[in-house]
Amino acid sequence: MSTTATPFTATILGSPRIGPHRELKRAVEKYWAGRIDRAELESVAATLRRDTWASLVAAGLDSVPVNTFSYYDQVLDTAVLVGALPTRVHGIADDLDRYFAAARGNDDIAPLEMTKWFDTNYHYLVPEFRPDTSFSLNPAKVLGELEEARSQGIPARPVIVGPVTFLALSKAVDGAGTPIDRLDELVAVYAELLGLLADHGVEWVQFDEPVLVTDILDNAAELAERTYSRLGALNKRPSVFVATYFGELTDALPALARAPIEAIGVDLVAGSAAVLAAVPELKDKLVVAGVVDGRNIWRTDLENALGTLATLQGSAGAVAVSTSCSTLHVPYTLDAESDIDGALRSWLAFGVEKVDEVVALARGLGQGRDAISAEIAASDAAIASRKSDPRLNNGQVRARISAIVASGSTRGPADQRRTAQQDRLKLPSLPTTTIGSYPQTSAIRIARADLRAGHIDAAEYVRRMKAEIADVIKLQEELGLDVLVHGEPERNDMVQYFAEQLDGFFATQNGWVQSYGSRCVRPPILYGDVVRPEQMTVDWITYAQSLTGKPVKGMLTGPVTILAWSFVRDDQPLADTAYQVALAIRDETVDLQSAGIAIIQVDEPALRELLPLRTKDKAAYLRWAVDAFRLSTSGVADSTQIHTHLCYSEFGEVIGAIADLDADVTSIEAARSHMEVLGDLNAAGFSNSVGPGVYDIHSPRVPGVEEIAISLREALRAVPAERLWVNPDCGLKTRTTDEVTEALRHMVSAAAEVRAG
Numbered sequence: 048m049s050t051t052a053t054p055f056t057a058t059i060l061g062s063p064r065i066g067p068h069r070e071l072k073r074a075v076e077k078y079w080a081g082r083i084d085r086a087e088l089e090s091v092a093a094t095l096r097r098d099t100w101a102s103l104v105a106a107g108l109d110s111v112p113v114n115t116f117s118y119y120d121q122v123l124d125t126a127v128l129v130g131a132l133p134t135r136v137h138g139i140a141d142d143l144d145r146y147f148a149a150a151r152g153n154d155d156i157a158p159l160e161m162t163k164w165f166d167t168n169y170h171y172l173v174p175e176f177r178p179d180t181s182f183s184l185n186p187a188k189v190l191g192e193l194e195e196a197r198s199q200g201i202p203a204r205p206v207i208v209g210p211v212t213f214l215a216l217s218k219a220v221d222g223a224g225t226p227i228d229r230l231d232e233l234v235a236v237y238a239e240l241l242g243l244l245a246d247h248g249v250e251w252v253q254f255d256e257p258v259l260v261t262d263i264l265d266n267a268a269e270l271a272e273r274t275y276s277r278l279g280a281l282n283k284r285p286s287v288f289v290a291t292y293f294g295e296l297t298d299a300l301p302a303l304a305r306a307p308i309e310a311i312g313v314d315l316v317a318g319s320a321a322v323l324a325a326v327p328e329l330k331d332k333l334v335v336a337g338v339v340d341g342r343n344i345w346r347t348d349l350e351n352a353l354g355t356l357a358t359l360q361g362s363a364g365a366v367a368v369s370t371s372c373s374t375l376h377v378p379y380t381l382d383a384e385s386d387i388d389g390a391l392r393s394w395l396a397f398g399v400e401k402v403d404e405v406v407a408l409a410r411g412l413g414q415g416r417d418a419i420s421a422e423i424a425a426s427d428a429a430i431a432s433r434k435s436d437p438r439l440n441n442g443q444v445r446a447r448i449s450a451i452v453a454s455g456s457t458r459g460p461a462d463q464r465r466t467a468q469q470d471r472l473k474l475p476s477l478p479t480t481t482i483g484s485y486p487q488t489s490a491i492r493i494a495r496a497d498l499r500a501g502h503i504d505a506a507e508y509v510r511r512m513k514a515e516i517a518d519v520i521k522l523q524e525e526l527g528l529d530v531l532v533h534g535e536p537e538r539n540d541m542v543q544y545f546a547e548q549l550d551g552f553f554a555t556q557n558g559w560v561q562s563y564g565s566r567c568v569r570p571p572i573l574y575g576d577v578v579r580p581e582q583m584t585v586d587w588i589t590y591a592q593s594l595t596g597k598p599v600k601g602m603l604t605g606p607v608t609i610l611a612w613s614f615v616r617d618d619q620p621l622a623d624t625a626y627q628v629a630l631a632i633r634d635e636t637v638d639l640q641s642a643g644i645a646i647i648q649v650d651e652p653a654l655r656e657l658l659p660l661r662t663k664d665k666a667a668y669l670r671w672a673v674d675a676f677r678l679s680t681s682g683v684a685d686s687t688q689i690h691t692h693l694c695y696s697e698f699g700e701v702i703g704a705i706a707d708l709d710a711d712v713t714s715i716e717a718a719r720s721h722m723e724v725l726g727d728l729n730a731a732g733f734s735n736s737v738g739p740g741v742y743d744i745h746s747p748r749v750p751g752v753e754e755i756a757i758s759l760r761e762a763l764r765a766v767p768a769e770r771l772w773v774n775p776d777c778g779l780k781t782r783t784t785d786e787v788t789e790a791l792r793h794m795v796s797a798a799a800e801v802r803a804g
């Protein structure tokens with residue numbers, strides 16, 4: 048060991064940064080709008096950092112993560128740190144505006160692509176590597192936050208995305224080689240940074256390497272060993288802590304342990320402590336044990352966690368207690384919720400409460416179980432109450448699922464369904480439709496605000512929503528679309544809307560979590576067995592259907608997507624929870640059918656998102672995901688047409704599953720080209736109907752008739768007319784009514800032109 052920093056005992060890997068009342072979101076958006084200046088934005092940020100650090104120290108952590116603050120995203124911050132912003136933003140003089148241009152683009156500059164941070168709902172910006180991208184150290188942010196924390200007496204530990212993870216998440220453009228091939232070059236910059244941090248008297252630095260628990264790279268273990276052997280061998284550096292999370296460290300564990308670094312962080316919520324015993328090199332390392340779940344909201348079983356920590360003591364040089372990952376992924380504090388019943392509250396721990404758990408466990412580990420017997424008793428009581436609560440064990444729901452699963456959730460053969468549906472619907476070839484939502488008009492926003500503020504009652508709200516529905520139906524009739532939708536004005540969010548109506552879910556008042564940049568979401572908490580007390584969508588859809596002779600498509604969110612965007616229970620397999628949600632959706636499809644609705648769409652945009660990080664886990668996931676979808680859609684007659692919608696065209700590993708969903712009609716994005724997307728589907732044996740998006744709704748650009756007609760003709764070379772649908776590539780809620788009207792008019796004309804031959 049080249050350094051002699053004292054091991055810490057209690058920490059977290061990172062924390063929320065958006066502000067307990069979303070102060071950062073508000074400030075950043077004001078700055079973007081030109082309503083506050085940089086100094087004011089920086090002062091909001093500094094206050095948030097100070098409050099965060101002070102509360103972590105007051106709670107009892109002896110090492111506090113810094114540089115985890117971000118104006119937008121920590122991966123983008125790392126790109127700035129190593130001088131790897133794309134050249135197209137280099138000309139922007141102000142460094143903050145340059146940063147935001149890379150994140151959000153401007154009139155002339157395209158932003159970096161955004162994608163999901165591993166299997167969480169956080170999104171990071173994907174660094175781009177061009178042949179001429181080079182690295183240079185730009186440590187202003189990390190040093191600034193470090194000095195700021197120091198001046199406040201904080202035992203600060205800078206946190207930086209590690210070089211292996213940074214490159215694994217980057218993408219090559221313009222024919223550049225694979226980013227990971229630049230590792231040695233990048234490690235030189237990290238080495239320079241370590242020297243600088245040592246000069247500043249930093250004791251510990253944390254490098255985040257979650258990529259080591261995934262199969263994203265095929266030689267991650269070897270790369271990690273090479274990287275940290277080199278960094279560890281530097282003679283001027285702080286103690287190095289490599290944090291891994293979101294899964295179990297397998298082959299990368301011995302590799303990291305062999306490197307001359309001082310601490311390794313392991314996720315013991317996702318992985319087990321047993322594997323650590325087999326690694327002798329851990330005897331002279333600090334193992335940072337992530338026993339408190341950093342990404343879900345359940346209270347820790349302290350007795351159990353303390354047991355895990357105790358066994359680790361035998362295999363590690365020293366043990367520190369930590370969250371499994373940054374608490375960025377959970378809301379700030381339970382104190383902000385006034386509506387939770389006592390039992391449910393006792394089962395939960397948000398960010399603040401998790402820090403208290405970490406501190407209690409560290410005390411228990413240091414001073415013995417008796418030192419925290421009161422905390423353990425409270426945790427035991429909560430766990431016992433959760434186990435025995437009748438809301439978590441509804442025999443009726445469970446029995447119904449078993450019965451349906453036993454009888455096989457299948458429908459009639461696809462061609463038999465096609466005939467039955469065609470007899471009923473009599474749709475033209477190349478039927479035109481949309482994905483569900485129409486523009487969120489100001490009238491909708493005002494109605495929601497008025498309802499929340501108590502200015503209008505529920506009946507008035509319903510009346511206003513119905514007026515919106517009537518407008519949308521009228522517009523679609525005028526445009527001549529074949530299958531209409533009600534426009535989804537009543538839905539704030541496609542998951543929350545259902546969660547609010549189902550038993551077993553709890554919708555927080557203030558449980559905001561950063562999704563990306565300034566965008567926050569409030570995932571519902573799925574804590575119990577799922578029961579649908581009442582119909583959820585039938586009134587709206589039948590109202591829409593009453594206004595037109597054309598078929599109106601019912602709109603539901605699928606079970607996988609509802610799970611993916613909620614905090615889910617950890618006391619049963621995900622599949623069981625998915626089947627319960629599926630049963631509720633199934634009951635809704637049957638009710639829609641009974642109310643005369645002939646077409647029902649069950650959206651599954653998150654099917655690919657929930658794909659496990661490890662290859663070996665993927666098949667089992669896809670099996671239950673498909674089963675849940677089929678459970679939710681197999682309760683209807685062959686003559687009822689089931690649609691699904693997926694938001695992507697890079698199917699990759701899920702393509703087989705898309706065919707297995709066996710929806711009658713699948714609408715998808717086709718950003719690449721119709722031919723490519725349809726070719727991939729054909730190759731996977733997909734033989735039902737498909738609606739590859741004919742234009743990109745994410746852009747305000749209105750496509751011309753001819754360009755749509757060309758792509759339809761192209762599509763017809765891959766799929767026969769009786770299987771091809773015509774639709775935009777996603778919901779229209781982010782567009783304006785003018786854009787939508789024109790684009791759909793062109794889409795309908797193009798379909799007519801192509802039908803005519």
Ligand code: GLN
Pocket residue numbers: 482483484535541602650652692693694777778779780
């Ligand atoms: N039906 C939803 C809509 O149109 C689908 C949204 C989505 O694909 N994420 O808004």
Ligand code: ZN
Pocket residue numbers: 482652692693694776777778
């Ligand atoms: Zn979509």
